[in-house]
Amino acid sequence: MKCRKCGEKAVINMRHHKLSLCQEHYLDWLPTYVEYSIQKYEMFTRQQRILIAVSGGKDSLSLWDILGRLGYSADGLYIGLGIDEGIQYSAESERLTRMFAEQRGLRLHVVNFRDEFGESVPELSSRTRRGKDKPCSVCGTSKRHVMNQVALKEGYDILVTGHNLDDETATLFSNTLNWIPGYLTRQAPVLDNDLPGTVRKAKPLCRIYEREMAAYALLRGIEYIYEECPFSAGSNTIYYKEILNKLEKDRPGDKLSFYIAYLQAKENGLFAHQADPELENIHACPNCGQPTTAPDECAFCRMFSVKEKL
């Protein structure tokens, strides 16, 4: 297997792109493909102030590296969730993220969830009914709250996350299994800040396979946390990823075409423009000010205000 650009030994073969590349040309190629997505979906410009959510994993750290190489100015946001039983997941990912930023002279915001809200995310999860059933859901709500809060407070134009193609297709697969119109029609590479109190969001890695991101981090020598979050075992997302990995193995390129065909069909007007009944009730949370469709406080603040009642 030879590099298509120079004929040297290839380090990666991307069957869906019919493209094999050597280390040097792969490290060149991936950022240009990320730039293609940024342009295609009109994500952000080099003049805008970008906040990138970094977890210490291969996707977000590699994306931070790539944005810098492409000439975008992005500051980082690390949220210390307090997942520290057993493998010291949060402590290690914070160490790697801080080291990455320091080595490159990048600005990093660090929010320690327990310092800020009085409990770690696992503590919050195990205390609330919702968290007992779905810890990932509580963690997601918490991270979205903090990301939005910091982006608005610090005046960033856009919030960027490291969701890759495997993440996006797992979400899309879940949404098509359930056919919940609100979820199915809303998924996109860019989420506009249509609602007051929210920041615009973008996912520049949405067309890039997880395997390609791992290869980039490895070849670029980025130190990242290899372990998955210990709470993710047995999650829906991991299950759907397994199914899609089988599909991809048998039919290379199916994951990418599943996602792209969805975006294309949506752009061509597949879905009806429906009045979302939920959005009629939208208002600012009386506690934090972020928009919510819940009757009173937002889902995040409610997890704390019910504490007294338990």
Add this chain to the structure above:
Amino acid sequence: MKCRKCGEKAVINMRHHKLSLCQEHYLDWLPTYVEYSIQKYEMFTRQQRILIAVSGGKDSLSLWDILGRLGYSADGLYIGLGIDEGIQYSAESERLTRMFAEQRGLRLHVVNFRDEFGESVPELSSRTRRGKDKPCSVCGTSKRHVMNQVALKEGYDILVTGHNLDDETATLFSNTLNWIPGYLTRQAPVLDNDLPGTVRKAKPLCRIYEREMAAYALLRGIEYIYEECPFSAGSNTIYYKEILNKLEKDRPGDKLSFYIAYLQAKENGLFAHQADPELENIHACPNCGQPTTAPDECAFCRMFSVKEKL
């Protein structure tokens, strides 16, 4: 595992319905569930003349049996495709279908494809470019042509097929992977005869698992052809069924909820009503009179008229 109705030993456990039943109560229950689908999707009435396409397999023969028990008057249509290499698939399925009809005094139309069109379906497939790539596609076009032709000529009100839930979810899965609007929005338990020259079509088994149909045929003592069509090995449909079987095994009921949630979302107006550009060009095939969107002759007739050119 005990029958929920009588407490005797159950022969089947339907986890998605949380229902276990003994032989007697299962044979009672399945027809009432088919009747539920017929009513729910307003498929046909006891006053209408029904033509059921029968292949000699468990689904269509069991459905014919069930329709009779429910008091519907349905005649059969068997199409002899001429798939007779190796296991004598067509000869054996015709023998079983004729035996089924004779034993019950039911009327059966038999169309021998080679007698009617000068070639068997495998011969037609191997002669045409489309058939070399996709024999199942040529076979599907051929069967639809004959079913429509016989239903119209004989004045039936509705054409019924034995597609079960596994068939429907495999089609839905394929359509969601590809996101082709025309296919994705059109799938339904009933296809109306909106176009002149077509017959109304219905699938009364659309909510019933393949496994449930096999159990019914077995317990009812219906003799059917066990073999799959020898050309179906390696087909897309079989592949998608494998994936969905894994999903169903891990998450009982997911196949049924995938299908029902899709129908519900569609009924709730998920999809935009799009002008189908294909339908603008629709006209009667100058050869057979059936509607087509092809420039001149329909896809079926074209397979024969190109014969001279090859």
